[in-house]
Amino acid sequence: MFAKLKHYWPLIKSLQTGLLILTGLAGYVSARCPVYNLTTIVGLIGSLFLAVSGSTILNMVWDRDIDAKMNRTSNRPLPMGLIKPREAWVVGLGISILGLSWAATMDLLFAVVVFAGLFIDVVIYTMWLKRKTAWSIVWGGISGGMPILAGRVLGTGQIDGVGILFTFGILFWIPTHILTFSIKYAHDYAAADVPTFPSTYGVNRTRVIIAASSLFSAVSILVSGFLMDLTTGYLRLIVVLAVGLTGMAMGTIYNESERINFGLFKYASLFMMTSMFMVILGAR
DSSP: OOOHHHGGGGGGGGHHHHHHHHHHHHHHHTTTOOOOHHHHHHHHHHHHHHHHHHHEEEHHHHTTHHHOOTTTTSSSTTTTTSOHHHHHHHHHHHHHHHHHHHHHOOOHHHHHHHHHHIIIIEEEEIIITTOOOOTHHHHHHHHHHHHHHHHHHHHHHHOOOHHHHHHHHHHHHHHHHHHHHHHTTHHHHHTOOOOOOOHHHHEEEEEHHHHHHHHHHHHHHHHHHTTTOOOHHHHHHHHHHHHHHHHHHHHHOOOOOHHHHHHHHHHHHHHHHHHHOOOOOOTT
């Protein structure tokens, strides 16, 4: 039993899933909702965990042939045959439905946004577009922005301007996160015949796109924080982090060092994680 669970843990991409849950919590708290409402907090975290984990497992099942061709992913449980695809389908679909059902008991609009994220991620991004066009990452970005929008919706009862801006912050952050990765592992993606921006438009243009998306992400998060009247000290810290993000992204245009490129990948994750903590702490 525990051995089987151990094989499933890599399928949910725990760090990525954890970051998305953090954005959902930040979206909820940004509405000045009481964090001591334990039932709601547990429901928010639990439903998002199940929905995001379920969609990630379904993506892994669908992409198992791609993963088998890439050195970076060939040791994942599905390509190695440690888990049967049909079994993973059932588990992924089951916990997705469980997460959506839990969300629906809390708030219908919240559940709709969570479902939208799951559907866009699994069906539109993974099943339909990922193998066809490099622009699939736009849809990946939209799905990545759904948890923070869902959290905001749960707190406000509506889709508002701040929630949309937060969503854009994630949407534009996703290219910084993914494209730096696709530059580093360009040979892997080529071996799996997955179209990426570096393979389609060249590395130099990709670096410009990374810089632009980093800037738009930083501005969207900052404006969201300003509009929600985030405590000044926390907002200033986000400004410092945003300047660092855009500065590093701009630097990759003029310095094609692999170390700087992957440093940006790591810093982008730090920027988003810390910004979400600032929103949570500064909104209380």
